[in-house]
Amino acid sequence: MRPPLAQLAPPSVRAKLVATFLLLFAITLAVVIVGVLGMQANQRALDEYEANVVPEIARALELSDKVAQLAAVAPSTTMTASPDLLRGDTDLLRGLLADIRRLAPDPRGKSGADLEVLDDLDAIDEDLPRLLVVSGRQRQLADELANLRTVADRIGDSIARRKQIVAQGAPTLIEVWARTTGALQAADAAELGSAESDNEALWLQVHARGEDKREPELAAALQRLDGGARSVFDVRREFLASEAQTNYLVTLLRGHADHLSGKSARYVERLRQIAHERSEKVRRVALSSQSGLLLLAFAGVAVALAGVAYVNRILRKLQAMTRVMARLAAGDASGQIPSTHRPDEIGELARAFEVFRTNLHENERLTQGLEAQRRLQESVFNTMNDGVSVHDARGCLIAWNPTFATLLGCSPATLSRGMTLAELRRAIAPPARWRQVSRQTATHSADGVRIAASAELHIRDRRILEFHCQPLPDGGWVAVCRDLTSRRAVEAELMHAQKMDVLGQLTGGVAHDFNNFLVAILGNLELLLPRLAGRDDEHAMAGRASRAAERASRLTRRLLAFARRQPLQAERIAVDTMLAEMLDLVEYSAGLRTEVALAPSAAACWVEVDRGQLENAILNLTLNSVAAMPDGGKLTLSVRHGEPLPAMAARRSVVLSVADTGCGIAPMLLDKVVEPFFTTKAAGEGSGLGLSSVYGFVRQSGGDLRIQSAVGGGTTVELWLPASEAQPARAERIEAHAPASGGPLPMRAGARVLVVEDDPEVRETALTQFAALGAQAHAVASVTDALAWLDANGLVTLVLSDISLGASGSGIELAVQVTQRWPAQRIALTSGLPPEAHQGHPDWQPDLPFVPKPFDLATLAALLH
Structure with a gap:
């Protein structure tokens, strides 16, 4: 037996929400189905449009193009002088006619109702051969006229050569020649007839005056032009008639072509209307799909709003329960939890909350735990390495830890609750100086005193204390004090180390440049000393200068050793x-x-x-x-x-x-x-x-x-x-000394040297030193010039290049390029810095000879061995 309706369990919140979501899912599925069906209908309409309308449009456009070509080519056949070109144009016209017949739709079909072109094509087929025949005859007559014009020109040349004789003996023949020449240029039949009648009258005067007897050859030649089987007048008359017929046929062909173009344009317009109708059909299908989708969307929105309203009611119940529980958690157990009578999940939750009434004792235990945490925080506060002080909105001291008093150098009894800022500053033993670190303001006291976010306090025992202040929500601020004395000492040492590093770099740079000066000084003194032999005073002065320069060179080496930056070895x-x-x-x-x-x-x-x-x-x-x-x-x-x-x-x-x-x-x-x-x-x-x-x-x-x-x-x-x-001394550097005998230094016979040096004084000194050694030396200032010189002059005994060539390049890079292009070329590098300073270069070659600056004749002679 079924239970009565009153005893049936009401639907739960979960069931209602599940039903709502299922309904929303069904509406979403319907939206998808309607969208898919609409897209399929659009696709079918587009396929039909592509299968029927697009080919017709393509054919119509091609037909219009062929008709336009026919209208352009047909008149040009009359202006074609070459038979080969005429045959080509004729073949082209026939091909265009065949294409137009092929592209013309069947007049029995519905698509060709507006494009019946067969009558026009038949007319063109009939008129085109006539045009070709007439145009061919016209070209023949034009050739015949050209020949007659040539004969007339020869007669004119003869008259011009004998102008005075002919003018005295046969002036009428000159007028006959002029009328004949004019007939060749006659523009119409009336002008030609007038010229012919004038010519006949002139011939009567010629016979009457006997001019044909005095100039028989001229008269005979003119008689052949005017009275022969093909006289000038007959040929010109036929040419004018042929020209008129040609123009008529060209006009007729152009009219047929224009008629065809008009029909083609009307056919394209009809196809455009068909395309527009198909587009309208697709649009109607799309609008239908949109209407269905909008309807389903409205239904979905309605269901969603109903679900939101239901959830809102549930949330209000939960919020009421939450408020009661909040009071319960605060210790107020007098409130009643609502909705305990509901048979659904909300009621179950309300009834479960009743359990919290029995947990008041647990709250007491939580309070005890919080008290323990407070004591722990107080212990941490009192044992911190940093000093902490708390000030109220008026700037009065309200709390501090022992470290705060220790850092300030005050006894704990000196500080008291309620001390103002002025009293606190007086409690610090003088001298004490404040320095603002940050321009940011943490807060202001009640009397308007600005409290900086960061500040430093320098006290009498040369200690530095750093204060950081943060504002409190209810006014006042918290200050954290830290001793910076040790850190500042380390920072000072770091700054000193940085200064020493900069000093080292500066020292190295100065020593490098000074070595370049010493090359010129020592090199020229070494070359000068032999020339002062026998001059004791001058020789002694030069010797003192040389020894002083040697001491400067040794000092420079010490500076470079002080400034070097290579890894420790x-x-x-x-x-x-x-x-x-x-x-x-x-x-x-x-x-x-x-x-x-x-x-x-x-x-x-x-x-x-x-x-x-x-x-x-x-x-x-x-x-x-x-x-x-x-x-x-x-x-x-x-x-x-x-x-x-x-x-x-x-x-x-x-x-x-x-x-x-x-x-x-x-x-x-x-x-x-x-x-x-x-x-x-x-x-x-x-x-x-x-x-x-x-x-x-x-x-x-x-x-x-x-x-x-x-x-x-x-x-x-x-x-x-x-x-x-x-x-013993390191082998990679070239250290040579002059022979004790003071004799000439041995070297390779016929040596050629290329010196690459950007400093002009060093460059000239090196050239002079190599010349003193008997070598043929040349000098350039850059990597580019050195490579160009070797290309032009070939290999040499030695290339001596400075490593630091300024903006023009590096001797290390030059060595790489020379080794790649001329493997047999010897190259040595020189520098005012030790080789360790250049070993960080990625192209450094440790096997290359290295000559430290300043160098002497013995060192250069050793390079040339």
Whole structure:
């Protein structure tokens, strides 16, 4: 037995929503089906249009084109003088007629009702042969007239040669010739008849006067033109008649062609109307499809709006339940949850919310947890490394952590709740100076004081505190204070390192240019000294200048070593020789108030370390010693052999010491001076990285560092390095010296040299040096000129190119191109910078000879061997 309707379960919210979505899906499917059917109908209409109308339009357009060609070609046949061209035009006309017959639609068909062209084609077929015959006859008559005109011209030439004789003896014959010539040009039959009657009268006067007796040959020639079987008048008359008939036939053909063109145009217009009707049909089908789609779309919108309204009612119920639950979560359990009586899911949810009434105790536990979190936050607040202070809208201090007081240098009892900004600033021990970092404003206090987003506080113990302020939603701000003293010291050291890097680059550039000057100075002095033989005073002066230039060259090499930027590489170094070479640079670094001395070494001391690092270590120690002697003093450099320290693995050691007579170091600080960032100088005057970097270099090189110092008794820093065996000079650089005998330098006979140098002084000096060696030298200033010179003059004994050629190119690039084009050509490179400075170039060839600037005659002679 079925239950009564009252006992049936009402549809659930889920069922209603599912039904709504299914209905929307059905409407969407109907939209798709209607759209597909409409597109299929449009496709069928377009296929019919393409199958029936488009071919007809194409045929009509081709027919119009053929008719236009026929109308253009038919009249031109009358102007064709060549028989071959006439036959070609005739064949073309016949082909066009055949094409027009082929393209003309069947008059029995419906499509050809407006294009009946057979009558016009038959008329053209009938008139065209007549036109061809008449035009052929006209061409024959034109040829005959041309022949008669030629004869008349010969007679005229004869009369012109005997003008006086003929004018006296037969003047009437001259008039006869003139009338005959005029007849050849007659434009119509009336003009021709008048000329013929005048000619007959003139002939009567000729016979009456006996002029034909006096000029029998002239009279006979004119008689043949005027009275022969084909007289001038007869031929001209036939030509005019043929011309009139030709014009008539051409006009007739043009009329037929125009008639055909009109019919073709009307046929195309009819096809356009048919195309328009088919287009209207397609448009009606499209409109029908659009109407169906719009109807279904309206139905879908209606269903969607009904679904939205239903969901809105459900959401209002849920919002009411949410408000009650919010009060319940806040501890208010007096509210009643609505909709608990509903039999659907909303009612189930409302009844489930009733459970929350039993969870008030859980809220208490949550409150306890929040209290624990507050204590944790307070603990973090009090133990932060940064100082934090909170100010109200009037600028009064309302909260702070202990670090805030510590950074300000105030005792915790000094700060109190409610302190104003003015009182807080007075609590900081003077001198204290504020500096604004950011122009942004965090907020303003109640009395209008601007609070910057970022600011710095410089206090008496040379500490720098950075403050960052953020506004609070209810007024006031939070300030975070951080100590920047250490970071600023590191930044100062970084800035100092950058300055040193720029100084190194500048030093390298100046030394490179100075080497170019030294090439000209030393080269010309070397060439000048032999010429001063026997002149002792001049020779001595030139010798002093040469020695001074040599010392400048050695100084330049030291500057280049200071400024070099190549990767660190260990090499064998004679430390005593290196100290002697560095002495002038150490003296410059020490200043005028410091006496620098180099103790002599008992034997050569060799080590294997990076030379640049060792030189920097000596300069670092020099600067530390100078700083310890502000009023001047003595700085002593020495090197000796010694037994290795226990921490060293070497069998022998070299001890390099730097001793000063400065203030010394306190014993309690000796163990700390090599620690990074440790310094006894004032804040901002030193980074504390000098000795630590020296110590790190020595330890990485397998050695150790020792410091001996007494307060007021000076300081001695010793660098203990593993000793190494001696090493001869590097082979890749060409180092040659003049023979002791002072005789001529040996070289290859007949040597030819090409010098590539952009500096004119260096270029001229090198040419003079090679000439002194007996070589034939040429010079260019750029890569392009060098390649062009080799192309024009062939290979030479040697190409010597500077690496830095300015804007004109690079000697390294020149070497690559010369090697590719002339593999047998020898090439050497020269530069005022060491070869390590150029090894980063991607085309650098380490096997090429390298000549450092400045070079001398012996070095150039060695290149020519």
